[in-house]
Amino acid sequence: MEANNPASLAPALRASGLSLRLGTQLVLEDLALEVPRGSFCAVLGPNGGGKSSLLKLILGLHQQDSGSLEVFGEPAPARHVRIGYVPQAKTLDRSFPAQALELVVSGLSRSWPWRISPSQRQAAMQALQQAGALELSERQISVLSGGELQRVYLARALARQPELILLDEPAAGIDAAGEHDMYHVLESWQHASGATVLMVTHDWGAAFHHASLALVLSRRLLASGPPQQVLSDETLRLAFGHHGHSHSMSWHAPHSHPPHNPAPRPPEAPHA
Amino acid sequence: MPELLDALSLPFFQRALLAGSMLGAALSYFGVFIVQRGMAFMGDGLAHAAFGGVALGLLLGWEPLYIALPFTLLAALGISWLRERSRLGNDTTIGIIFALAVALGIVFLSQKSGYSVDAMTYLFGSILAVSRTDIWASAAVLLLALLSLPLWGRLAYASFDRESAQADGLPLRLHDGLLLALLALSIVVAVKIIGVILLSAFLVIPAASARLLAGRFSAMSLSAVLLGAACCIAGLLLSYLLDLPSGAAIILTQVAVFALCLILQGRNTSTLARPG
Numbered sequence: 001m002e003a004n005n006p007a008s009l010a011p012a013l014r015a016s017g018l019s020l021r022l023g024t025q026l027v028l029e030d031l032a033l034e035v036p037r038g039s040f041c042a043v044l045g046p047n048g049g050g051k052s053s054l055l056k057l058i059l060g061l062h063q064q065d066s067g068s069l070e071v072f073g074e075p076a077p078a079r080h081v082r083i084g085y086v087p088q089a090k091t092l093d094r095s096f097p098a099q100a101l102e103l104v105v106s107g108l109s110r111s112w113p114w115r116i117s118p119s120q121r122q123a124a125m126q127a128l129q130q131a132g133a134l135e136l137s138e139r140q141i142s143v144l145s146g147g148e149l150q151r152v153y154l155a156r157a158l159a160r161q162p163e164l165i166l167l168d169e170p171a172a173g174i175d176a177a178g179e180h181d182m183y184h185v186l187e188s189w190q191h192a193s194g195a196t197v198l199m200v201t202h203d204w205g206a207a208f209h210h211a212s213l214a215l216v217l218s219r220r221l222l223a224s225g226p227p228q229q230v231l232s233d234e235t236l237r238l239a240f241g242h243h244g245h246s247h248s249m250s251w252h253a254p255h256s257h258p259p260h261n262p263a264p265r266p267p268e269a270p271h272a
Numbered sequence: 273m274p275e276l277l278d279a280l281s282l283p284f285f286q287r288a289l290l291a292g293s294m295l296g297a298a299l300s301y302f303g304v305f306i307v308q309r310g311m312a313f314m315g316d317g318l319a320h321a322a323f324g325g326v327a328l329g330l331l332l333g334w335e336p337l338y339i340a341l342p343f344t345l346l347a348a349l350g351i352s353w354l355r356e357r358s359r360l361g362n363d364t365t366i367g368i369i370f371a372l373a374v375a376l377g378i379v380f381l382s383q384k385s386g387y388s389v390d391a392m393t394y395l396f397g398s399i400l401a402v403s404r405t406d407i408w409a410s411a412a413v414l415l416l417a418l419l420s421l422p423l424w425g426r427l428a429y430a431s432f433d434r435e436s437a438q439a440d441g442l443p444l445r446l447h448d449g450l451l452l453a454l455l456a457l458s459i460v461v462a463v464k465i466i467g468v469i470l471l472s473a474f475l476v477i478p479a480a481s482a483r484l485l486a487g488r489f490s491a492m493s494l495s496a497v498l499l500g501a502a503c504c505i506a507g508l509l510l511s512y513l514l515d516l517p518s519g520a521a522i523i524l525t526q527v528a529v530f531a532l533c534l535i536l537q538g539r540n541t542s543t544l545a546r547p548g
Binding site: 095111115 | 308424425426428429431432433435436437438439440441442483486487488489490491492
């Protein structure tokens with residue numbers, strides 16, 4: 001609703017002075033950022049740099065120590081904003097006895113379905129179709145491949161007709177074809193709906209090719225802007241060099257990003 | 273058959289069947305969440321904590337049930353408190369509280385002369401000495417399980433994807449606390465009948481058997497409840513016919529059913545179409 005209201009001009013996401021401490025560790029420090037509505041935003045940076053913590057703050061899974069975080073103008077957790085969340089596939093319990101359709105319906109009803117009503121079925125099937133997973137509806141989640149499960153999770157998020165969709169490492173653990181399908185679904189859905197996408201990723205190549213906005217976080221915001229400008233050697237060195245993360249030692253920055261396409265895919269920043 | 277009819281006409285056997293099947297159904301219902309949340313050790317820990325409470329009741333000469341209930345709830349709270357304060361794992365904190373409660377139980381019993389018979393009853397259970405109070409207590413446990421049914425969907429959602437449930441604003445702490453309190457209550461009531469040592473089987477085996485065959489969580493919940501009650505009835509009859517201790521006969525029946533489900537599951541998955 002709010003996304004279609006021209007009077008409401010608040011950005012999809014606005015943080016200022018945002019700090020988060022988990023235990024003894026300062027995860028985010030005096031973070032200021034803004035994500036305009038309708039962006040496809042990639043959040044990049046080293047492990048422990050606060051990428052996933054930012055998602056959790058938006059979702060209300062963490063509470064900031066200071067500063068403010070607004071989602072469509074509403075302080076997080078913004079219960080009035082329709083948010084779709086696609087968690088990391090590896091964190092999910094595949095042993096849970098469930099059909100893909102039930103999983104999608106659980107996202108609609110915020111409760112596990114004992115039985116599925118015709119209207120729920122219709123909405124869930126439509127979301128599965130949008131996510132290219134219609135043929136998976138009756139399958140057990142335990143037999144789905146990583147890419148298939150990711151599309152079912154995407155369907156669960158899309159079923160809410162979200163104004164904002166949050167993805168945590170959506171490509172982790174899926175093959176190249178699955179990854180390609182997922183970005184295709186995401187981009188065409190975003191094109192049609194005009195919603196905002198916020199994706200935490202290690203994959204600088206994916207950010208380079210799919211995102212309209214890149215944020216590089218390492219406790220603070222190191223850089224933000226169009227990926228073609230932001231994802232430079234200098235940013236990479238800042239992000240992975242100055243905290244002395246061990247994986248930065250084995251990583252080689254691309255010699256240069258060609259300013260024009262066809263761009264060779266920048267190498268992935270290594271996982272820790 | 274005549275032997276079975278004989279058994280069914282005996283009042284003590286009828287009481288055992290009634291209390292056993294109600295507790296079997298209720299414990300198996302809570303068991304589906306225990307199994308799916310990986311909390312089997314919590315059930316075991318609370319049963320041992322209940323033993324400490326029972327021993328205190330015996331020492332004081334009060335009805336053990338009334339002492340064991342607050343004692344077990346306190347142990348459940350102690351586990352949560354210790355876990356949050358020490359940042360140790362769930363299994364570690366359960367292990368500590370579990371040992372503390374059993375040690376206290378042994379100390380309490382050692383202060384009372386002639387304790388061994390009572391203690392053996394609570395360790396191994398005595399389904400054949402079910403009193404009227406036990407039947408009412410079992411019925412109350414079943415009623416509470418039924419009253420908690422409206423929470424089934426929320427508990428299941430949080431069992432599957434806790435992060436999303438929390439992000440959706442579900443009161444997870446309240447729900448977890450309720451589940452734990454209901455679990456503690458059922459365990460306390462069941463300890464006298466089933467025994468501390470075998471109690472966790474009632475939480476785990478019917479739910480695990482149901483999990484092997486069910487493709488949906490709703491089907492798993494329903495079949496666990498039916499299996500829990502049915503295994504109790506079959507086990508008691510078996511115990512009468514073969515002159516076996518009743519608690520052990522029920523557990524052996526549950527394990528036989530589990531093995532059957534395992535075989536059936538093997539057949540099912542070999543004929544299921546796997547995705548490419």
